[in-house]
Amino acid sequence: MTTRSLSRMASKALSYNLTRKGQVNAAGISAASKKAVEELLLVDAETHHCYFRSAGLHNHLSHHLLAAYDLGTTPSHLKKIYTTEAGYQRPIILEKKDASIIVNDDNWGQYLGNQSAYGAFFKYFSGKVAELGAGPALEKYVFDPEVNDKGKVMLIRMMSGAYCHISTRCSRLRANPPFSVHPFIQIGYGVEFGDDTLVATGLAQAAIHTPTAPELYDVSFTEDTKPTSSSLSVLEILRKVYDSNTLAPKLPYDPDALFSARIKHFLDPERVAEIRGICAQFHVSGNDVSSEVEELIWASTLLMAATGKRGRKPRLDFFLMHLVTSSIFLNPMLEVLQNPISKANLVKSFLTVVVLLTLARGRPRIDPALLMSYSPTARPPLQGLKPNESATGSPLDDADYNPWPAILGDVVFHPDAHVIKTIRTLAYATREYGATPAGAATGALLKNKDEESHKGTKEMDGTIFARAAGLVMDYMGWVAHGQKARPDWDRSALGWDAAWDKDAD
Structure with a gap:
């Protein structure tokens, strides 16, 4: 079974459609751009790991797509963004042996902080979000006392986020990574736009992060x-x-x-x-x-x-x-x-x-x-504004x-x-x-x-x-x-x- 089919099974009952408007919702958004961004987001969720490098460099593709979509960019431009960034992403299942990892209600705590379990966590949380809905799933798996006890600290994992720049000594960060709240951002995009699949990816991302x-x-x-x-x-x-x-x-x-x-x-x-x-x-x-x-x-x-x-x-x-x-x-x-x-x-x-x-x-x-x-x-360096004398006021x-x-x-x-x-x-x-x-x-x-x-x-x-x-x-x-x-x-x-x-x- 391919990585993609494994992931598709995980999200089979999970909505990937954008069911809510973004908070800016700029002019330019169309049915075509909505369809394009939904399809690209699904492919990203099903095929890519949340780190494009093992040291914790995050996959920002879904963020880039939705931010540009909310500001009114076109379907063609959305596809160019995807093509540019998809090429350096890692597969959701990093190694063949990782495909055998199964996360369930009894063992999910033992895989916390393990990036090799990201695909398994995505499958697990996809089922939970599909079953409970985004809000109740977040209440249960991020904010409930039980998931913040005995080292699970899911709320703090969500507010953490390993990151190092390519030019830094990334290997030294693995034991004690810095944070830039990436799981919170990932889940945030999901709830803002009403995309349950993104919420599941964000929960999976939080689960594999080290709490800072x-x-x-x-x-x-x-x-x-x-x-x-x-x-x-x-x-x-x-x-x-x-x-x-x-x-x-x-x-x-x-x-x-x-x-x-x-x-x-x-x-x-x-x-x-x-x-x-x-x-x-x-x-x-x-x-x-x-x-x-x-x-x-x-x-x-x-x-x-x-x-x-x-x-x-x-x-x-x-x-x-x-x-x-x-x-x-x-x-x-x-x-x-x-x-x-x-x-x-x-x-x-x-x-x-x-x-x-x-x-x-x-x-x-x-x-x-x-x-x-x-x-x-603020003005761009080259404007080319030449208002006609009939204009009321002047952008100059x-x-x-x-x-x-x-x-x-x-x-x-x-x-x-x-x-x-x-x-x-x-x-x-x-x-x-x-x-x-x-x-x-x-x-x-x-x-x-x-x-x-x-x-x-x-x-x-x-x-x-x-x-x-x-x-x-x-x-x-x-x-x-x-x-x-x-x-x-x-x-x-x-x-x-x-x-x-x-x-x-």
């Missing part, structure tokens, strides 16, 4: 945390992280330090207690977490786009960027979860990821005023210009899936929060005070998302307008001052 820093997560599976007047906002939590002497970077700056080593540096008992104590001041009720999700999206954007240095060329950190690309999935995940405890644990876990990534990058400080200094009307005038059509029209052609994913989140955030006036973002001011939580938050408004989008395009390249794509994001660990001793370019 489980001792940092302060979640409860028995009672819902009720919000109190003493609860801090995400920006206030970030202020406490910056102000903590215990959490100051103590490692000397090493540009070649492994990400895993930087994480391990914060896992001594004193620092673990400090991180847990700070995060515990973020009280979440699962009955209504819309405000907390908004706060996390604002903070994620600031950590990616407002952590540069004045007077220096901008840098966009690879790992902090993943906060932006993953934060868009908080609301879709919360919509399919019914248990308020599960909802609260998801949001609190994401905050832990925010804090740990910030520390692992050298505790870079957000500078909202720096982000507000960037243009909210910044006061009349909307940057988003040019941004969305260009970014779908960028070869780096992370760029498209980042812009999609920022487009969504602009739609949801773009009208926020200066100083009105939750946490811009310290509770019961007129003091800014961070310098510049009083002037910060909803244009930060358009400004961040323009920064991303200028940094990574307007490829449809003649610029060459930047080969990678910044990996200098820009929170260390020594990382800025010379320009990264």
Whole structure:
């Protein structure tokens, strides 16, 4: 029996259709593009492993396809994306002997963390999602106390995600991989677009991941945390992280330090207690977490786009960027979860990821005023706009210009899936929060005070998302307008001052 037929049997009763619209749902989506993306996603799910290299480099093909689809790209372009990336994927069954692995209710725990069992996990979770539905399957296999006990820690596995870049010493990461929340992203695409097959692949991906820093997560599976007047906002939590002497970077700056080593540096008992104590001041009720999700999206954007240095060329950190690309999935995940405890644990876990990534990058400080200094009307290098005199207003005038059509029209052609994913989140955030006036973002001011939580938050408004989008395009390249794509994001660990001793370019 072939690998493909094995996988097809696994997903026989499982829907692969997109049953929900994406959160951007841009003009350009058609029946033909929907059919094309559904078919390509199914082939990817049935034939490819979630790692295209053994060291934990993730298959981003489904992410790339759905992000481009949601931004309105064509069937022809979707097929070109697939062809470009499918060629270097690994088969879902890595070796012949792996085809004999059978995961069932009795033994699935023994295969956790074993990438050779990915195909077997996909088959197992396909059956569970088909039987229970996406939401109940997530409740049972990610958020239930039983699957978070005795080392299973499925919630933390979902929020982890091994990753190393091709140029790094990947073999050294296997024992203690860094994380970029890839299983959460994979499941997030599945629930956002209503594709149950993707949910099954995401559960399988979570199952084979090594949990990163489980001792940092302060979640409860028995009672819902009720919000109190003493609860801090995400920006206030970030202020406490910056102000903590215990959490100051103590490692000397090493540009070649492994990400895993930087994480391990914060896992001594004193620092673990400090991180847990700070995060515990973020009280979440699962009955209504819309405000907390908004706060996390604002903070994620600031950590990616407002952590540069004045007077220096901008840098966009690879790992902090993943906060932006993953934060868009908080609301879709919360919509399919019914248990308020599960909802609260998801949001609190994401905050832990925010804090740990910030520390692992050298505790870079957000500078909202720096982000507000960037243009909210970014333009591609070659425009060719020549409005007729009969036009009302002029796109050549910044006061009349909307940057988003040019941004969305260009970014779908960028070869780096992370760029498209980042812009999609920022487009969504602009739609949801773009009208926020200066100083009105939750946490811009310290509770019961007129003091800014961070310098510049009083002037910060909803244009930060358009400004961040323009920064991303200028940094990574307007490829449809003649610029060459930047080969990678910044990996200098820009929170260390020594990382800025010379320009990264």
